[in-house]
Amino acid sequence: MAKKTTKKSSSETNQTMNGKQSDSDTAERDVTLAKEEDQGKVLDFASDKSLISKETVVEKKESKTKKLKNFLKKITIEKFITLNDKLAFTMGVIFLIATTFILGRSPNYLPIWYLCWSAILLPYRFWYFRSLGWHYFLLDFCYLANAATLFYLFLYPTSPHLFLLTFANNSGPVLFAIVFWRNSLVLHDPDKLVSCYIHSLPPLLSYVIRWYPEYFNSRDYSTCLNNDCTLPFYYFIFIHMAFFLFWECAYFLKTEMLDKPVLDERDHLLTSFRWIAIKDTKSGSYRFINKFSEPYRVFVFIGLQALYHFLTVLPVKLMYDYFWIHTAILIYNFIVMIYNGGSFYFEKFIDTIIEQSEQGLIKRKKKTQPQQQ
Helix, strand or coil, rough: CHHHHHHHHHHHHHHHHHHCCCCCCHHHHHHHHHHHHHHHHHHHHHHHHHHHHHHHHHHHHHHHHHHHHHHHHHHHHHHCCCHHHHHHHHHHHHHHHHHHHHHHHCHHHHHHHHHHHHHHHHHHHHHHHHHCCCCCHCCHHHHHHHHHHHHHHHCCCCCCHHHHHHHHHHHHHHHHHHCCCCCCCCCCCHHHHHHHHHHHHHHHCCCCCCCCHHHHCCCCCCCCCCCCCCCCCCHHHHHHHHHHHHHHHHHHHHHHCCCCCCCCCCECCHHHHHHHHHCCCHHHHHHCCCCCCCHHHHHHHHHHHHHHHHHHHHCHHHHHHHHHHHHHHHHHHHHHHHHHHHHHHHHHHHHHHCCCCCCCCHHHHHCCCCCCC
């Protein structure tokens, strides 16, 4: 009986030992599985964390946008859109409506209308440009073309040669400068309005005088060299390019010889050459000019100007001979000017307001935060 009891106890002991071993193996497997699960959770957590961080960034941007929108509704209109902007917008709308009315009702008053606005806007442009160091832009060809137009209208309107010269200037390079210089009809910006006036009103005057002579006394305004108003194709090219070469030589003498020491000393002063060759890095003209070494860039710039004037004066003969061609080209350039203005309002203007609003928010936060001791 003792042996049986001993065997039984030993067998029970073995069973107990085997059970413990199996329990320990099970525990090890559980630990291993737990570790694998934990590693999976870590990976899932890392991926979830990256997703959470992305979602957080998006949420922050959305909340920031909401804050900006609320800020714009409450403060921007009063603080960042100034009284000058509102007055300029009002004047711009009045100018457009009045010009349209005069054009449809009494085109013969357009020269007086042009003179009145010239007396206001050109001195403003001089004052504004001089304050920024941009007054050398007033030596550009468009201002000389405007001066020639005023000279023809009020000092020597009986000269058909002078009319044809101003017609070539205004209907060629001055009109197409709307596209080249990206003029924008931005009604609240006085500077952009002046640019639109300089490049749109002289072509409009030449158009009206050419195609509606019944509104103008033929004794006061001469527009044709002969009775049938026929001219050879090269005539407009010759008179305009001769006038352009005269201006180009005077411009080069002024900016690259007489005033070059002053311009070299004062980097903030801008000319058309400096703007296109140095500042306007996004334009194709900038990239082309800078392919050449520095001593030759100014001559490349002059060559590009000559090419521009030659190409833009080519359709002038057709514009002088055919009413609908002249009308279509005039309308096209005006549409481009309006489209540029719309792009400005929906893109650049909103970005400017948001940037100013952010700066305003930062300043307000700094003022509201207690000063650290």
